[in-house]
Amino acid sequence: MMYELAGGTLIGLAAALLWLGIGRISGMTGVLSSVFQSWQPQRRWALWFLAGLLLAYPLFRLLGGEAPVVITDHKGLLAAAGLLVGFGxxxxxxxxxxxGVCGMGRLSVRSTVATxxxxxxxxxxxxxxxxxxxxV
Structure with missing residues (x-):
């Protein structure tokens, strides 16, 4: 319960800081599209954001946190899931x-319906x- 509270707080804080700091929404679709356009100076923030996401779990484990991750080995299921998520x-x-995090936080009706x-x-x-x- 403590990890979930801390994790949710950090996600909200990161989303708020990104929005208030540079006016960007921290949805992963936008972050990843900005990573692929990081040759543009105004998109370089995405590299730092992605680096923070990639380093968070190893840092959590290094500090003694445990969070077992269970993912299926079924390659077809993983491929189908990836395609469906991408299409969605x-x-x-x-x-x-x-x-879910940013749109609903801004009281967006469209984001509420999507979530x-x-x-x-x-x-x-x-x-x-x-x-x-x-x-699975």
Missing amino acids: TYIGNGCTSGH VTFMVAGVVTVAMMNQLGVQ
């Missing part, structure tokens, strides 16, 4: 972090997988 991000004009849609789709997917007996 494209048609939803953003990802869960952009809509509710993500959550419902996740619940339905898990229910279907459980019904089909798919083990």
Whole structure:
């Protein structure tokens, strides 16, 4: 419970600092697209943001934190999930972090609808997988 509270606080703080500091939303779709355009000086912030994300977990572990991560070894399931997430991000004009953390924090109706849609789709997917007996 303590890790979740600290993690949520850090995510909110990072999103607020990025928004207040340079006026950017910390959704991962926007961060990654900016990384690929980091030759532009106004996009270099994304490299630092991504570096912070990549270093956070090893630093957490180095400080004694434990967070077991369980991911399936099923390559087809991973490929399908990646394609579905990418397609959903494209048609939803953003990802869960952009809509759920930043958009809802700004009281955006569009982001609220998108986040509710993500959550419902996740619940339905898990229910279907459980019904089909798919083990991940």
